[in-house]
Amino acid sequence: MNMAETPQRGAQPPQARADRNRYADLLRVWAISMVVIGHWLVTDITYRNGQLSGLDALEYVSWGRWVTLYFQVMPVFFLVGGYVNARSWAAHHHEGEGWTEWVRERAMRLLWPTAAYVAVVILGVAAASPAGASAAELAQAGWLIALQLWFLPVYLLLIALTPALLAAHRRWGLAVPAVMAVAAAAVDAAVIGGHLPVLGYLNYLLVWGSMHQWGFAWQDGTLTRARWRPWALAAGGAALLAALIAWGPFPVDMIGAVERIGNTTPPSVALLAFAAAQTGLVLAAEPVVSRWLARPRRWQVVRRLNGTVMTVYLWHMVPAVLLAVALYPTGVMPQPAVGSALWWETRPIWLGALALILVPVVLGVMRAERPMLRLPAGIGSPGRWSGPILLAGTAAAMYGLARLAISGFAPGGILPALVLAVFGCGVTGTLLSGRPKAGVRPQPGG
Numbered sequence: 001m002n003m004a005e006t007p008q009r010g011a012q013p014p015q016a017r018a019d020r021n022r023y024a025d026l027l028r029v030w031a032i033s034m035v036v037i038g039h040w041l042v043t044d045i046t047y048r049n050g051q052l053s054g055l056d057a058l059e060y061v062s063w064g065r066w067v068t069l070y071f072q073v074m075p076v077f078f079l080v081g082g083y084v085n086a087r088s089w090a091a092h093h094h095e096g097e098g099w100t101e102w103v104r105e106r107a108m109r110l111l112w113p114t115a116a117y118v119a120v121v122i123l124g125v126a127a128a129s130p131a132g133a134s135a136a137e138l139a140q141a142g143w144l145i146a147l148q149l150w151f152l153p154v155y156l157l158l159i160a161l162t163p164a165l166l167a168a169h170r171r172w173g174l175a176v177p178a179v180m181a182v183a184a185a186a187v188d189a190a191v192i193g194g195h196l197p198v199l200g201y202l203n204y205l206l207v208w209g210s211m212h213q214w215g216f217a218w219q220d221g222t223l224t225r226a227r228w229r230p231w232a233l234a235a236g237g238a239a240l241l242a243a244l245i246a247w248g249p250f251p252v253d254m255i256g257a258v259e260r261i262g263n264t265t266p267p268s269v270a271l272l273a274f275a276a277a278q279t280g281l282v283l284a285a286e287p288v289v290s291r292w293l294a295r296p297r298r299w300q301v302v303r304r305l306n307g308t309v310m311t312v313y314l315w316h317m318v319p320a321v322l323l324a325v326a327l328y329p330t331g332v333m334p335q336p337a338v339g340s341a342l343w344w345e346t347r348p349i350w351l352g353a354l355a356l357i358l359v360p361v362v363l364g365v366m367r368a369e370r371p372m373l374r375l376p377a378g379i380g381s382p383g384r385w386s387g388p389i390l391l392a393g394t395a396a397a398m399y400g401l402a403r404l405a406i407s408g409f410a411p412g413g414i415l416p417a418l419v420l421a422v423f424g425c426g427v428t429g430t431l432l433s434g435r436p437k438a439g440v441r442p443q444p445g446g
Helices: 022-042 064-071 074-094 099-128 135-144 147-172 175-192 197-219 228-246 269-284 286-293 296-306 309-315 318-327 341-368 370-374 386-407 417-431
Strands: 043-048 051-056
Touching: 022 043, 022 064, 022 074, 022 147, 022 286, 022 296, 022 309, 022 341, 043 318, 051 135, 074 099, 074 147, 074 197, 074 269, 099 135, 099 147, 099 309, 099 370, 099 386, 099 417, 135 318, 147 175, 147 197, 147 309, 147 386, 175 197, 175 269, 197 269, 228 269, 269 286, 286 296, 309 341, 318 341, 341 370, 386 417
Parallel strands: none
Antiparallel strands: 043 051
16 A cells, blocks of 8 residues: 555544635635736737737836735645645545545546646637738747646646655654755755756745645644744745845746746745745734634635636636737727836726636636536546556646646647647546546536
């Protein structure tokens, strides 16, 4: 039996699954709102000389790099993810479910709606070329609607590692993310000082994984039982971040990738310091905000919005492409210089128009996704090969999604057939890794 499948010694019975953490759901809603607004503001689509293209607004608004300290909220997603995964694994494992079953079910909850998104985009790209879109336009649009996919392979990896990482947390507590942070700093030193950029990929696990571990510590009270601990985490993270920006090689930009030394691709120890400050403040605010959420009507709003998070995350850049294609070539929408007074004046109109398009897109997609509620989380006969098949399937899906996030859906104006085939094989392999227990079904939105 896999070590991750062995019941944890001394593990407590899980709480009732109906006992949701309302604050965690609110954090998800807040974070996705910031992601959407941030992407819509930073990515400026242009139409020049008969060609659609795109600009990074941060290159033209110098002080905007400081604003990224407000809009970088992906640490919140990983924090909440760690909290939710810890609860889910503890509950399922307590009922006798093993690693293979749990990981497959969690993975398919992400892969079903993602596969639907990928399929729709493929059809859109295939139809755009005969309609007159140039290779450059297809490449730009294909990249814009794929950039958010980077999150999924990292999160899928952390799902697969959750049982082992949670076991490590139960044994060593906060020493685990502390060691991961030191290792992340060592990786940065090797990348920057040793000119070994390939090692930077380790920080996708070490940096984002540290935040995921904090979610474990939130879930069991390690980080919140003593009221001073969130404040200490916030103060320590802020002090380290200030030092790394003032005297270190890291830029203040927490979302861009234009610097010679960046903070996100790959993630840096400076991003981890920022995440520590953000996490500390978020956890310190929990008691006050949870009391505000106790009102039933407020909770109902949050609960309904929380159900749209995955759909919004996947589809939120589609309205930007649709609006640009519809309005820019006709001259209906002005295109002032990025950062100019007129550009800022038109931003509320731009954001409002995108929101008006996003709402029906999300509602329509969610309605179309309802049949996914009846799709299986796995098929086939469970056996000794279920684990290896699941590992191969999720690895292929992660690779496909990572390549799409890097190169887009139409590099050079052509669909990346091999990458899409690898992703499709990955989803299929994950699905074929075994049949779930009766009553276990994937829910879009993971």
